[in-house]
Amino acid sequence: MVSGDRKKSRATLLDVARRANVSRATASLVIRNSPLVGAATRSRVEAAMEELGYVYNMGAARLRAERSQTVGVIVPNLTNPFFAELLAGIESVVDAAGMVVLLANSADQVDRQNTLVRRMREHGVDGIIVCPAAGTGVELFERLADWGLPLVQVLRHFSAQADYAGVDYAGGMRQAVDYLSSLGHERIAFAVHGPVHPAYQERVDGFRDAMCSHGHDASMIVRVPSKIAQIAEATQLLFEQKAEPTAVICFNDVIALGLAAGLYDRGIAIGRDLSLVGFDDVTDAEAVRPRLTSVSTMPVAIGENAARLLLERLADPALQPRRLVNRTTLHVRQSCGPAAVLTL
Amino acid sequence: MVSGDRKKSRATLLDVARRANVSRATASLVIRNSPLVGAATRSRVEAAMEELGYVYNMGAARLRAERSQTVGVIVPNLTNPFFAELLAGIESVVDAAGMVVLLANSADQVDRQNTLVRRMREHGVDGIIVCPAAGTGVELFERLADWGLPLVQVLRHFSAQADYAGVDYAGGMRQAVDYLSSLGHERIAFAVHGPVHPAYQERVDGFRDAMCSHGHDASMIVRVPSKIAQIAEATQLLFEQKAEPTAVICFNDVIALGLAAGLYDRGIAIGRDLSLVGFDDVTDAEAVRPRLTSVSTMPVAIGENAARLLLERLADPALQPRRLVNRTTLHVRQSCGPAAVLTL
DNA sequence: CACAAGCATTAGATCGATCTAAAAGTTAAA
DNA sequence: TTTAACTTTTAGATCGATCTAATGCTTGTG
Incomplete structure (x- = not known):
């Protein structure tokens, strides 16, 4: 059982359909749990999927339907714990929506950022969350608007034409x-x-x-x-x-x-x-x-906001550009004292 | 120019081919810069791509060829700066190879980890780098081996059957x-x-x-x-x-x-x-x-190691499982003194 | 001059899903 | 019984690339 079955590629929807005695189309409807299929048929198909160990092929699906369930995230620096927390916030919301994060690091360089944006587009992301590199120009936002690729700026507000999540x-x-x-x-x-x-x-x-x-x-x-x-x-x-x-x-x-x-x-x-x-x-x-x-x-909260902005825009691309600016809180601890005490 | 051209979907390889007066197949060869095409043809096609603003559609490509240029990364905790640095190391190597990181957070929970692995497979990643959640069982590794999906463990060594990058x-x-x-x-x-x-x-x-x-x-x-x-x-x-x-x-x-x-x-x-x-x-x-x-x-170095292990396995799946264990360095600063001084 | 060898190019099938538009089956109303 | 309305199912085209196997075109060789 170790070798030999390497060749047998994963089961396809057609295999499932055949085994359940339905058409490919019906099987497809079951996966996307459409209300159109009858209960009996549905469970028969589900059983077949189980038996064959079927796994969905996103790639094939995305080719036809124009959704990849994928969000690109570009940050200028991963080693900085601040961005790590931001990323954690983004990831949690994206994940909860059943989507996946495509991550990249621009190292705060505009040309790398351009390469990355292009790469993400090639990979067919549904939208991009970016903390734009210092020196980013309007071209970036125009290009993405041209492509019809939704973009959310986070932490750094460069363009009023695109959504923004940040802090006051x-x-x-x-x-x-x-x-x-x-x-x-x-x-x-x-x-x-x-x-x-x-x-x-x-x-x-x-x-x-x-x-x-x-x-x-x-x-x-x-x-x-x-x-x-x-x-x-x-x-x-x-x-x-x-x-x-x-x-x-x-x-x-x-x-x-x-x-x-x-x-x-x-x-x-x-x-x-x-x-x-x-x-x-x-x-x-x-x-x-x-x-x-x-x-x-609170970087985690900002990340969550950014992801939510993007998800909402994905749901309704006609939305006006929005700003979501979090309030800060002063956390008073021990590093300040009255000025009067000073004797310089 | 604002609306109207929303409909004109992105240019396809066929459009490029037509404009350059070649076949779809030739255009495809140009993209993948195969040595088979003549210099004149190549530049004609490249010009056409430029003019049409063509962007490659990975999704379509991956459906046919069995490579997605995508690596799944699963960590137990993103807010921890240690993992952020690890991730930075992974990302840099993966990026340099022209591939992209699909990121997810298992929150150190085995069932979430299973869900994520499945999701990554649905997205067709070429391989997975995972810092396995505490309590991970052998099933994970068996399942992935069954699927023929390469996996590298990082930091936590659970299975001798899979590659491992970590620290001594x-x-x-x-x-x-x-x-x-x-x-x-x-x-x-x-x-x-x-x-x-x-x-x-x-x-x-x-x-x-x-x-x-x-x-x-x-x-x-x-x-x-x-x-x-x-x-x-x-x-x-x-x-x-x-x-x-x-x-x-x-x-x-x-x-x-x-x-x-x-x-x-x-x-x-x-x-x-x-x-x-x-x-x-x-x-x-x-x-x-x-x-x-x-x-x-040195988490960054470990991340780089893990990514390199995976890339090498992708290049040659027949490789024996390998361990890459970094040595640590004691960085002596000021927090230790001689025991003799103590007078408790 | 015919044949082989090598290079450059291509038609058509194919990957695995979704979509459209129509067909089949079921029930209700006229 | 016929017609209408509704529910469930399906055949076949389609997304945009790659792959196979074959073709046309030069050259070189005996």
Whole structure:
């Protein structure tokens, strides 16, 4: 039984039909559980499928019907836990709809992204969820619209012509600034890094607006390296500003954790000498000491939203482009203290 | 131009052929850049493809030829950064081979895993890479062998009949134990959690063997909760052992970070009062203070190995089952100190 | 000059499902 | 009994590629 039956390819719908004494068409109706077939016939066909160990051939089906039950997902970076959670959210909703995720990594490069989109189209995906690479142009969206291939942007909002699921970054910045202000902070720095894209811009703008509305100087924006070890070393950048900050808001938790390490190395007490607010609220925010106060963006929920947007568009392609923007929550822990205590 | 051309479905190979004044068969040969076609014909066909904006229809191709250029990947947990990195490694190799990843999450549940495997087969994947759910039985492997669907196990080695890519967990445990012994530690605890699967068992066995070969008592195995905040709270479990440990080896870095937080809360100095060794060497190991000494398992490399094993099997299905086991590296940082200093 | 060999091209069958439009069977109403 | 209406089933075309086996066209050879 080991060899020999290698050749006998899998049973087809025709085999099932013959065994159940019905036509191919009827068998097909049974699979798609159409209400048209009679109960007796249905169970006869189902029995036949069972006996033959029949497995459905999506590929053949998709050729005729124009649905592949497949969704393409393109992210700029898989190693980043943030995107991993986003992906988990997407996958769970897509899976629950009986569909499957085709995954690819653009490495934040526009040309790779183009290749991937093309490849996904070749594979006949029903739609695409993409966190567009920094520098993505309108062509991408025009091309997909031309092809009639539904697309959902996630996290980075490049085109108003396509659906978008994301987070109110500006609102999150405001929560952080408001909170620090309520503690008496005025000289607040914003530590950033990474490629410039809409999500980046929204955060910077949100910071500026919030600071201005409090009458604070919003010019203290500090660029730090991308790898966590280098961020720690770059901590002194904070103290080379024209006015030394009493608090720092971070573009994301990677920066916050890096700076926390750097501050520790310099003997600066977080929450007393300097207050720190992170962004994203990754699991480790709860694990470090002092616990990191962070703006929670809930990537899993965003992923779920994106997938739902796509499924709804698949169901009704005539829908107007929609935006689904989640609110953030400030998760207050231990990394901030009153500004008054400071004696610089 | 907005509406109206919705109907004109994408150009087919026949359209291309007609425009280039060749047969469908020739056009097909051009796509698959067969050496059979003449240079002049080839460029004529390529021009036609360009002009018509032709895109290849994988689905149709796969129906006839028995290759889908698709690899199924099933992991037990996407939110875990470890698996995210593993996935990144798999994706990069699969992508470089011009193939695409079909992703799914088993949530470590055997029945979900079965559903997913079936779904992947329906989608006609060429092979599957799976980190099998705890409790997976031999049926899975027998079934896939029956179907002639290549499978690679990753991280958890359940069946000797199928390829496996993983890590020398036992070796890693030995490195940790040897290192701590060299610092004079004898009462070493092993903090574990999560479902029991081969990777779990290998680590436990590795710990026991290494401890015994040093003549130490290997019975201090402590189960902690799974969420990081609860691990911190569970830290006192370490001090309820019959003999208080002077060092702790952790099943993974999540536990290590959780315990580090718990120890901090109790005012116990890591590296002086108690030594701590993590497992996996996630990026945050470098970011916490004191920096965490950890056994590095390099998930990206394992993912790459798994993908390569599968590609090679696809190329030659007659290959004997193979094991590809990576060596670990002990990354010494700051969380361990000599045992002699202790004054409990 | 006939024949073989090699190269480039092609017609037509085929993969395994779905779809359309019609046929067969059943029941109800006129 | 005939007709209409409804339910259930089906034959055959179809989706867009690949594959097989054959064909036409050059060349080279005895």
